[in-house]
Amino acid sequence: MAELKTYNYTPRDFKSDQEVRWCPGCGDHAVLNAVQKALTELGIPKEKFVFVSGIGCSSRFPYYMDTYGFHGIHGRASAIATGVKTANPELSVWQITGDGDALAIGGNHFIHVVRRNVDINIILFNNEIYGLTKGQYSPTSEKGLVTKTSPFGTVEEPFSVGELVIGAKGKFFARTLDSNVALSTQIYIEAAKHKGASVVEVLQNCVIFNDGIHDVVAGREVREDRTIVLKHGEPMIFGKNNDKGLVLDGLKLKVVSLGENGITEKNLIVHDAMEPNPGIQYMLANMRYPEYPMALGVIRSVPGHTYENDLVEQINHIQKDAKINSVTDLLASGSTWKVE
Amino acid sequence: MAKNSEVIKREEVVIRFSGDSGDGMQLTGTLFSDTAALYGNDLSTFPDYPAEIRAPQGTVGGVSGFQVHLGHSEINTPGDYADVLVAMNPAAIKANAMWVRPGGTIIFDKDNFTDKNIEKAGYLNDPVKEEKIENYNIIAAPISSMVKEALKDFGLDPKSVLRTKNMFALGMVYWLFDRKLKYTEQYFEKKFSKKPEMAEANKVALRAGYYYAETIEALNPVIKIEPAEIAQGTYRNISGNAATAWGFIAAAEKAGLKLFVGSYPITPATGILEELAARKDLGVKSFQAEDEIAGICTALGASFAGNLAVTSTSGPGLALKSEAIGLAVMAELPVVVVNVQRGGPSTGLPTKTEQADLMQALFGRNGECPVVVIAASTPSDCFRYAYEAAKIALEHMTPVLLLTDGYLANGSEPWKIPLVSELPGIRPPFADSKDVPFLPYKRDCETLVRSWAIPGTPGLEHRIGGLEKTLKGTVSYIPENHEMMVKFRADKVAKVAGSIPDLDVYGEDSGDLLVLGWGGTKGYLLTAVRELQSEGYKASLAHFNYINPLPVNMCDVFRKFKKIVVAELNMGQFADYLRMKCQEFRYEQINKVQGIPFTIKELKDKCIKILEEK
Numbered sequence: 001m002a003e004l005k006t007y008n009y010t011p012r013d014f015k016s017d018q019e020v021r022w023c024p025g026c027g028d029h030a031v032l033n034a035v036q037k038a039l040t041e042l043g044i045p046k047e048k049f050v051f052v053s054g055i056g057c058s059s060r061f062p063y064y065m066d067t068y069g070f071h072g073i074h075g076r077a078s079a080i081a082t083g084v085k086t087a088n089p090e091l092s093v094w095q096i097t098g099d100g101d102a103l104a105i106g107g108n109h110f111i112h113v114v115r116r117n118v119d120i121n122i123i124l125f126n127n128e129i130y131g132l133t134k135g136q137y138s139p140t141s142e143k144g145l146v147t148k149t150s151p152f153g154t155v156e157e158p159f160s161v162g163e164l165v166i167g168a169k170g171k172f173f174a175r176t177l178d179s180n181v182a183l184s185t186q187i188y189i190e191a192a193k194h195k196g197a198s199v200v201e202v203l204q205n206c207v208i209f210n211d212g213i214h215d216v217v218a219g220r221e222v223r224e225d226r227t228i229v230l231k232h233g234e235p236m237i238f239g240k241n242n243d244k245g246l247v248l249d250g251l252k253l254k255v256v257s258l259g260e261n262g263i264t265e266k267n268l269i270v271h272d273a274m275e276p277n278p279g280i281q282y283m284l285a286n287m288r289y290p291e292y293p294m295a296l297g298v299i300r301s302v303p304g305h306t307y308e309n310d311l312v313e314q315i316n317h318i319q320k321d322a323k324i325n326s327v328t329d330l331l332a333s334g335s336t337w338k339v340e
Numbered sequence: 341m342a343k344n345s346e347v348i349k350r351e352e353v354v355i356r357f358s359g360d361s362g363d364g365m366q367l368t369g370t371l372f373s374d375t376a377a378l379y380g381n382d383l384s385t386f387p388d389y390p391a392e393i394r395a396p397q398g399t400v401g402g403v404s405g406f407q408v409h410l411g412h413s414e415i416n417t418p419g420d421y422a423d424v425l426v427a428m429n430p431a432a433i434k435a436n437a438m439w440v441r442p443g444g445t446i447i448f449d450k451d452n453f454t455d456k457n458i459e460k461a462g463y464l465n466d467p468v469k470e471e472k473i474e475n476y477n478i479i480a481a482p483i484s485s486m487v488k489e490a491l492k493d494f495g496l497d498p499k500s501v502l503r504t505k506n507m508f509a510l511g512m513v514y515w516l517f518d519r520k521l522k523y524t525e526q527y528f529e530k531k532f533s534k535k536p537e538m539a540e541a542n543k544v545a546l547r548a549g550y551y552y553a554e555t556i557e558a559l560n561p562v563i564k565i566e567p568a569e570i571a572q573g574t575y576r577n578i579s580g581n582a583a584t585a586w587g588f589i590a591a592a593e594k595a596g597l598k599l600f601v602g603s604y605p606i607t608p609a610t611g612i613l614e615e616l617a618a619r620k621d622l623g624v625k626s627f628q629a630e631d632e633i634a635g636i637c638t639a640l641g642a643s644f645a646g647n648l649a650v651t652s653t654s655g656p657g658l659a660l661k662s663e664a665i666g667l668a669v670m671a672e673l674p675v676v677v678v679n680v681q682r683g684g685p686s687t688g689l690p691t692k693t694e695q696a697d698l699m700q701a702l703f704g705r706n707g708e709c710p711v712v713v714i715a716a717s718t719p720s721d722c723f724r725y726a727y728e729a730a731k732i733a734l735e736h737m738t739p740v741l742l743l744t745d746g747y748l749a750n751g752s753e754p755w756k757i758p759l760v761s762e763l764p765g766i767r768p769p770f771a772d773s774k775d776v777p778f779l780p781y782k783r784d785c786e787t788l789v790r791s792w793a794i795p796g797t798p799g800l801e802h803r804i805g806g807l808e809k810t811l812k813g814t815v816s817y818i819p820e821n822h823e824m825m826v827k828f829r830a831d832k833v834a835k836v837a838g839s840i841p842d843l844d845v846y847g848e849d850s851g852d853l854l855v856l857g858w859g860g861t862k863g864y865l866l867t868a869v870r871e872l873q874s875e876g877y878k879a880s881l882a883h884f885n886y887i888n889p890l891p892v893n894m895c896d897v898f899r900k901f902k903k904i905v906v907a908e909l910n911m912g913q914f915a916d917y918l919r920m921k922c923q924e925f926r927y928e929q930i931n932k933v934q935g936i937p938f939t940i941k942e943l944k945d946k947c948i949k950i951l952e953e954k
Contacts, residue, residue, distance in 0.1 A: 016803070018814065047798040052641070063803050063815065068795040070644050071805025072637070073667050079634040083641020083649070084795070086625055087600050091645065091795055112630040315620045322621035327590045330622065331757045336576045337378050
């Protein structure tokens with residue numbers, strides 16, 4: 001592989017001259033900062049970045065980036081981004097979306113971009129609510145959530161993003177907290193480096209309509225005991241005092257305390273994000289408090305063919321022995337006859 | 341193969357092949373058309389098939405037809421009434437008897453006229469008697485038993501044997517019109533190159549049919565259609581869908597751009613996607629989307645990234661694409677949306693033709709949302725108008741809606757192959773990399789067209805989107821800015837009128853009646869108007885390909901006629917549009933909404949009635 005070029009960018013180089021209009025205290029600000037930071041470390045020239053979005057609070061994101069950007073229509077960012085990447089595979093294409101944009105109105109495009117494994121990086125801001133339309137429940141809202149359109153609580157089962165990604169044959173899934181800029185930056189870099197559709201779920205706080213929805217796991221006081229940051233090749237340890245871990249108990253994951261019942265680090269599962277069989281990754285993605293810690297970090301990262309690469313290869317392969325090399329050849333192909 | 345029968349020459353003839361949708365009638369008709377075209381006849385074809393792939397066997401609903409009109413003189417339509425009908429079963433008679441010229445020839449497979457099949461077709465007893473066609477030239481050929489006999493030594497299973505029935509019938513028709521079997525035999529050799537026994541079986545069935553017709557002197561005299569007087573050049577047969585696809589490929593090559601198509605399969609537009617998907621040799625990137633919306637949205641992404649981007653669909657699909665067309669209008673990105681119109685509303689008549697999506701094309705979006713709308717008028721000129729649509733989209737940075745229809749899409753005709761060097765140049769307004777800071781909505785003073793900065797170009801980073809914005813691309817809710825931008829977008833589309841040709845008149849440029857049409861009805865209107873002219877009526881035709889904007893000379897053309905009639909396959913959408921755009925005239929109407937084209941006869945009758953009214 002060619003060595004990464006350095007462009008000596010600073011996050012400031014990726015800030016556009018637009019005033020950022022998210023609510024004060026919104027988790028989106030931190031995501032913007034982390035992404036701008038991540039871009040400086042990719043060795044990709046600025047003109048090759050394209051940010052595509054749909055509709056929703058998070059979808060204003062491209063306006064705040066001094067890169068190429070396309071603010072699309074509700075739910076369709078996956079399709080637009082697919083078109084950009086297919087047209088020019090040299091570009092680094094990022095899709096900014098939310099739980100409503102990607103999983104409700106854009107659900108079809110979302111599962112298909114993941115299935116096709118188009119090499120784009122999808123940052124899914126999950127605040128479990130519709131913010132821009134001012135507080136209606138979303139496809140990730142917990143059952144029973146009281147909102148303006150569910151005044152007596154929702155009666156719907158929510159999607160789990162990781163479960164959906166794995167179900168759609170996804171090869172990269174990671175999760176982070178909006179407030180953890182250091183972890184987020186690292187995850188965005190890994191998502192960008194992964195060849196194929198990378199989905200990063202950001203547990204993002206909407207200060208106005210769903211404030212504190214992730215606090216049960218993301219709150220400063222409890223975070224370390226209620227989340228686990230997974231690292232490929234490392235045993236699954238978590239907790240303020242690094243005293244808890246995950247083991248496989250039969251066919252299920254189980255939280256254990258190190259030092260109790262003779263459990264040591266050696267008994268813990270070692271995280272393998274690159275294992276093609278998604279069985280354990282699926283369980284990790286679906287862990288929820290209080291039974292389990294919420295998994296953060298790169299949960300699944302499996303190499304695979306990308307759509308745009310295979311398409312280009314197919315075109316190159318066919319063109320090698322093609323008899324039709326121009327429109328003139330095409331028009332003259334097949335049965336023709338001359339009138340003198 | 342010498343002929344004993346007498347031979348007479350005719351100017352033109354119409355043949356209709358019909359049978360169960362599994363009987364291979366589309367192939368049979370296509371093979372006959374190819375042979376006629378290679379011989380030098382002018383021709384026009386029209387397939388007419390059910391939406392169901394295999395409707396219940398033997399029922400009228402399952403009848404698939406293919407009509408071909410060939411001539412020694414210019415042919416503009418697939419013809420109203422057939423001189424020869426091939427009917428593989430009683431249901432085919434039921435569906436088509438009324439479309440046979442009185443006294444015409446009907447060939448049918450006698451073996452298939454069992455009591456059960458006769459009943460299935462809805463007859464009580466002999467179809468010939470019930471249809472009162474006894475005095476027609478009825479050829480009751482035992483086609484099934486003849487192919488069984490001819491192929492008995494081939495060791496083929498009974499199903500494969502019976503599958504050659506259509507070739508027996510085709511052989512008979514070849515004899516009727518004194519045609520050579522060569523091209524069809526070559527087709528078998530190519531198609532069955534890995535199954536030589538199937539190639540041979542089809543050849544044997546074809547020849548058996550030919551000799552059978554000769555033996556029974558199926559038609560006396562035999563009809564000969566001499567080659568047509570056609571301009572010099574190299575020709576090929578082409579369908580509307582293939583011509584549309586090729587027009588885009590040519591435009592991409594001429595503009596120096598890659599071609600991207602994002603589409604979802606839908607009848608009758610699927611052929612465009614299929615044709616483009618097969619053109620990997622020319623580097624076409626074809627994307628079969630998860631739905632209609634993804635079709636256009638991937639195209640918009642590809643357009644943003646600098647490709648010539650197109651999406652193809654039919655009426656219901658256009659409805660689904662509406663919001664994204666609005667985005668293209670707002671973002672001012674080039675994209676061509678092809679709508680192969682079919683019978684509507686809703687699922688409607690998927691395999692039938694209609695022109696009822698005009699208002700949808702012009703106005704079917706939210707907000708003030710003008711797009712360029714153009715329409716092709718013959719199967720082969722789909723190439724020209726697809727090319728034009730791409731040229732206008734790229735040079736004016738606007739979505740263009742190209743309207744064709746089921747009749748054009750599946751119909752075919754001989755086409756004089758154009759020279760690529762003679763196609764007009766295409767020059768997209770690429771942004772200059774020195775043009776920094778790049779303002780995405782800064783416009784050319786003359787054309788109001790913005791420039792196109794392609795991602796990957798250093799220094800031209802910018803943002804576009806569906807929100808209202810200033811010339812810099814900044815989101816703006818300022819009332820005056822919105823109104824100004826709405827007007828800019830409208831004026832930009834209106835200014836396309838400066839680069840489209842004048843409206844032509846077929847016939848005298850003044851007279852008693854001006855017939856107006858648009859899109860796929862041209863061949864019918866032209867034939868009807870020419871017949872009226874030869875009968876002494878002062879009638880002319882003006883046919884529209886450019887619908888928005890309209891040609892600038894339009895009203896001047898209209899003024900020179902006493903009466904104007906708009907003929908279209910809908911309830912009067914173009915007439916209403918003209919009433920809006922050019923209010924000084926009175927527009928009579930001829931309308932038909934049956935899923936089938938006009939007939940020349942009905943057009944003439946209605947025109948004469950209008951001419952005679954005080």
